[in-house]
Amino acid sequence: MPDLPSHLWYSITSLGGAGLTLPLAIAIALWLALGYSWRMAAGWLVLLGAAIGVVTLTKLAFLGWGVGVRELDFTGLSGHAVLSTAVYPVALFLMLLPARPAFRLVGVVLGLAAGIAVGLSRVVLDAHSPSEAITGCIVGAVTALMFVRWSWDAEPGKLSAVPVAV
Known part of the structure; x- marks a missing residue:
């Protein structure tokens, strides 16, 4: 693990907060919805909702019924x-x-x-076990990559990034 000050780990972990x-x-x-299509917006929300649903189900299963994997310290x-x-x-x-596809790919990799x-910070701060952080990263990455694959050939939308950022 990188030896960073704890305040930096907390800053990193806050990037993943809801x-x-x-x-x-x-x-x-x-x-x-505004710059591309309602279909793309709905697809994004369905994928993200499914990922959030998996998180919720695993937490409820453990908190409500003690379902987890003790050998992996997974709750x-x-x-x-x-x-x-x-x-x-x-x-x-x-x-x-x-931008060109290579730049898009770099953006996706940087986002991952x-x-x-963030997952690593959760382990360093003892908020999660490695198995919980790794599986969380996998579920999130699969969600993002499914959307990116589905949207890779989309035409740039009518709404640029600037108004969205503002």
Whole structure:
């Protein structure tokens, strides 16, 4: 593990919090609905909703019935890891959609790296076990990559990234 000061780990982990990622996910949905199509927005919301549903189910299963995997210290997916690895790659992909495919790919990879950093921070801060952070990153990455694959050939939308950012 990188030897970073604890305040930096807390800053990294806050990037995966629902207070930041969910508003960004909603902004992405609005951006898709206004600048691309309702179908893309609905697809994004369905994929993200399914990922959030898996997080919720694993946490409820453990809290309500003690369902987990003791050998792996698994009690539920890391929501921070899921949200960050799902949302950041999609946001960067959409911002770079007008660019060449290589730049879009770099954006997706950087978004995934940010999500993995959040997952790592959850382990360093003892908020989650490695198995919970890793599975969270996997679920989030699959969510993002499914959307990116589905939207790869989309024409740049009518709404640029600037008004969305504002």
